[in-house]
Amino acid sequence: MPLTETTLVDAIRQGLRRLLRERPEVLLFGEDIGAFGGAFKATLGLQEEFGADRVFDTPICESAIFGAAIGMATQGLRPIVELQFVDFGMTAVHQLLNNAGTMHYRTGVAVPMTVRAPCGGGISGGPFHSEELEAFFCHMPGLKVVYPAFPADARALLVSAALDPNPVIFLENKYLYRHVKEWLPDDWEPIPLGEAQVCRPGNDAVVLTYGAMVHEALRAAEQVEQDGAGTVMVLDLRTLKPLDTDAVLAAVAATNRALIVHEGWRTGGFGAELAALVAERAFHLLDAPVVRLTAPDMPVPFAPELEKAYRPGADSIRAALLDLLEY
């Protein structure tokens, strides 16, 4: 089968196209996603292909976008809405927390909607276009949270997210949109939500991570191995909620040392949840304390020099791994 070089944003567009083609109840809306194709061009060409009836622009109104999607989802449609940046979703997060996340528990009526949200830093987006908010979404009952790191996973998980009967937050790392490429076949199957993936085997430590940090961790693991300090497993969580706890615990059992890496804030970050899980369930397996490498608790800075210092990367992950392996 011929393979095509595919970026993350291409893969997301492929996932959306497949959903629009195969599922008449799917529709896409958001700010500037129609003819313009979205701020990151994830929806480029889809309005032309599927019509302005199914792929359309809205006013700037995140709460009405979420609210309308909730209403549509309760009436048999599968809306997929795009936040231009995840940062902007916080003006309207109450619709997800209070309406989408409680609907099935309260009424027994499902809300099959997906929120696509570009997030993360690395592009000098500054404080309001770089936020990494997965911990907020994971904290809310009734939502699922997906965060792919590779193009193949992105399109396959997006299909599963959209076909899930629950509200799903689908996080897209905007640095990865065009920085990560894979040669992919035209034919592919969905990947179930809730399954982590070992993307590098290793025996001496595991990096538990997701999103852009998967790629930084892979580079760091390579270097650490070249340093002769040990072999490092990288576990890409892929879905944060429901979390693949079996995979996390198996990785810790296999390596006995765990480094958690994310580019979101430290306090109350998703890493705290992972650390707690390992402490509660795998304390007896650890040869060293669990370590977290995260962004500091501060606004995301603008200047590239500051942002580089703010955001974990291959160098800081390598240093953390060397410390962990030496413990």
Add this chain to the structure above:
Amino acid sequence: MTRKPAKARTTPAPRRRPGDDPQHGRALLRCRLLTRLTEDRLVRLYHQGRISGGVYTSRGQEAIGAATAAAGGPDDLYAPLIRDMTVHIGRGEPVLDIFRHYLGRVTGPMKGRDGNVHYGCLARGVYPMISHLGAMLPVVTGAVLARRRQGRPTVGFAYLGDGATSTGDFHEAVNFAAVFDAPVIFVIENNQFAYSTPTARQFRCANLADRAAGYGIEGLAADGNEALDLFQLTRGLVERLRARPRPVLLVCDTMRMRGHGEHDDFAYVPRDLLARYAARDPLDLARARLSAAGALTAAAAARLEQECLAEVDAACQQALAEPPPDPATLTEGVYAAD
């Protein structure tokens, strides 16, 4: 502090008006009466400690829900708010289910997973409200747009109070509905107070209906205590929106005759204001109008009240005897299964 004596205001002599249909009038009266008797019983259960949380009544505002619920067809959608029990009853919610719900029974429409004013039945097209004011407005707008896409001629009714007009969700939803020509009637129940805050601290405009112009839509003002007039107005409006879909702001003037909830003594409400609206009680107005039209004798009115009371008694007794939810089911249903 002395209060000015309540200004006596007499109800204008009711006359039979063109378009009055005694059958409609009696149905609207029954809906309001059933609501008032149900709420009175809920208040009693609350003060007896048999209902947890709170009880928030619609006393004084019953006409709005009764009229607008009756104006819609079977395919129309509703998102009632706090003081809209007449919408629920008007759209077919059994009084028994309301008692079950307030008592947190597993047999109720929310199975004890939510309480008091938060209930509804999506199968009947009635969305259960959440507490965040304005939050249901975009939801019902989206739901109506979904129905229209499916070829159904649905019109939506989305309810809010004067207070919710200050929220961002109100603005976003009305603007969204306007841009997409969503046939939604935004029913603003101006009951003069949002909890303890009077309208003067809520907005500066002379009439909330004027806000419609800013959204490029039609705005109407109506007397929220005259059910039959409001019914005729909204029934016509529904037909117009079905033919030419677009949102409308409908501002209904009324008065919240109790506190925000039964825990609230509403000492902050001027007594003369209450007296003015007490003279225009929506149930009294309905009885007088029907009676003047020769459509309701004193005996028939008494019989209607007895029937409604018997229904309330039976529902209350049955719901009290039914079981609460099993704590073992605590987390069931947080997620929908594939």
